[in-house]
Amino acid sequence: MSSLDTVPAGGRGTGYLAVFAVREFRAVFAAHALSTLGVVVSEVALSVLVYRLTGSPLLSALTFAFGLLPYVLGGTLLSSVADRFPARRVLVVCDLLCAACAALMVLPGMPVAVLLALRCVSAAVAPVFQGTRASTLSDILGEGGLFVLGRSVIRIVGQSGQLAGFGVGGLLLTVVSPHAVLMSAVATFLASALLLRFGTRRRPARAATDGGALVSDSLSGMRRLLADRRIRSLLLLCWVPPMFVVVSEALLTSYAGALALAPAALGLLMCGMPIGAILSETLVGSLLGPRGRARLTMPVAVLAMLPAVGYAFEPSLGWALVCQILTGCGIAYTLGLDQWFVAAVPEELRGRAMTLMTAGLMTAQGLGMTLAGAVAEFVPVHQVIAGGGVLGVVCVSAVLWSVRASRGSSGDGRGRRQPRAVTALDP
Incomplete structure (x- = not known):
């Protein structure tokens, strides 16, 4: 590791400025901002294009749904790609595939069926x-505080990119065609690929390739990860809270309709959770050190469920916005979770573990949205949101008990670097 890339093991006394002092991270950050913008803009443009071609609201909505459904397949069947091949090559090829x-x-x-298939790919x-x-x-x-802050920055960019992407995509569609907007998305993916190719170092693959099939290797790695009690409990802590957090977001349109709110008011409510997430990540990442962030993880994971309970009182626009912002603030629990997770996973499985974590997260959110919508067909929307908050408190509390019980139970410490400052932060 070059002197420029060297970071303190514990990340003590460091903040976001220290993260951006690392040259490679600046390239990853810029590439992530571009690719996020490209994903969101292409989603908006494709949904408009499909609607203009078919006039079908269902097919237009499927362009967004197909952005979530394939996660579980890619995350389980292709996860070993992250460990079997050099990381830079994987990142560049993925960007090029999205551009293509x-x-x-x-x-x-281009037939609509093919458009949707390309979206799935x-x-x-x-x-x-x-x-x-x-x-x-x-x-x-490194595996200390800077890694946690780096992950935090990536999430902040993701939240900000959604806000900016929907705005930019909508603005572009007022002056140019959906095809032209899709071409701009191609440019962002290509720019991201160039930044990653020339802005990051080439590193060897984490795991030696034994010639086994890609899918079987992916499934084998997933079984190893899920067989570890510690890793399994941390994965659940990553997946379960967001599954309940998205209930209110999924039903905001229906809730706004019940209150007869204007479209602009609905748009304001939609911005609530991203605003809360950006604020909390920035403040916690800037003001607290690794130990303070770790101590917040468990209480914040539970507290993130509570604002939804406020919907039991059918809050007005202002109070509903407060509930959404406070719910978004709950994302701060992931800063401590990231540190625990990277310390628990064997290095040769880290790529597969992160891929599985991401796939499970997106799948859990999609499942939460689907179940919330199904229940809301029979139960008033405000009661569904409030009930989701109550059930979320119960389920998250059970997961936290599992996390505490799994402390020190990870059965495979081989191939893992665990700095002293990291393990001291375990719950």
């Missing part, structure tokens, strides 16, 4: 890309 999919969408006369490689990038951050920033 977006470029093919631009071709005139780009979504299937997303967990591989995100898992590889997450595991690479531990190489670039």
Whole structure:
């Protein structure tokens, strides 16, 4: 590791400025901002294009759904890609595949079925890309406090990118065609690939390739990860809280309709959770050290469920916005979780572990949204949101008990670097 990339093991006394002092991270950050913008803009453009071609609200909505559904396939069947091949090559190839999919969408006369299939392909490689990038951050920033802050920055960019992407995509569609907007997405993916190719170092693959099939290797790695009690409990802590957090977000349109709110008010409510997430990540990452962030993990994971309970009183626009912002603030629990997770996972499985974590997270959110919508067909929306908060407190508390019980139970310490400052932060 060069002197420029060297970071303190514990990350003590460091903050976001120290993260950006690492040259490679600046390249990863810029590439992530571009690719996030490209993903969101292409989603908006594709949904408009499909609607104009078919006039079907269902098919238009499927362009967004198909951005989530393939996660579970890519995350389980392709996760070993993150460990079997050099990380930089994986990241660049994933960006190029997304660029190729977006470029093919631009071709005139492309059938809607093919457009949706291309959307599935780009979504299937997303967990591989995100898992590889997450595991690479531990190489670039070390396994201490800077890694946690780096992951935090990536999440902040993701939240901000969604806000900016929907705005930019909508603005572009007022002046140019969906095909032109998709071409701009191609440019962002290509720019991201160039930044990663020339802005990051080449590192060897984490795991030696034994010639086994890619899918079987992925499934074998997943079984190893899930067989470890500590890793399994931390994965659940990553997946379960977001599954309940998204209930209110999924039902905001229906809730706004019940209150007869204007579309602008609905848009304001939609911004609540991203705003809360950005604020909490920035403040906790800037003001607290590794130990303080770790101590917040468990209480904040539970507290994130409580704002939804406020919907039992059918809050007005202002109070509903407060509930959404406070719910978004709960994302701060992931800063401590990231540190525990990277310390628990064997290094040769880290890429697969991060890919599995990402795939499970997206799947859990999709499941939460689906179940919330199904229940809301029979139960008033405000009661569904409040009930989700209550059930979330119960389920998250059970997961936290499992996390505490798993302390020190990880059965495979081989191939793992656990700095003293890291293990001291375990719950």
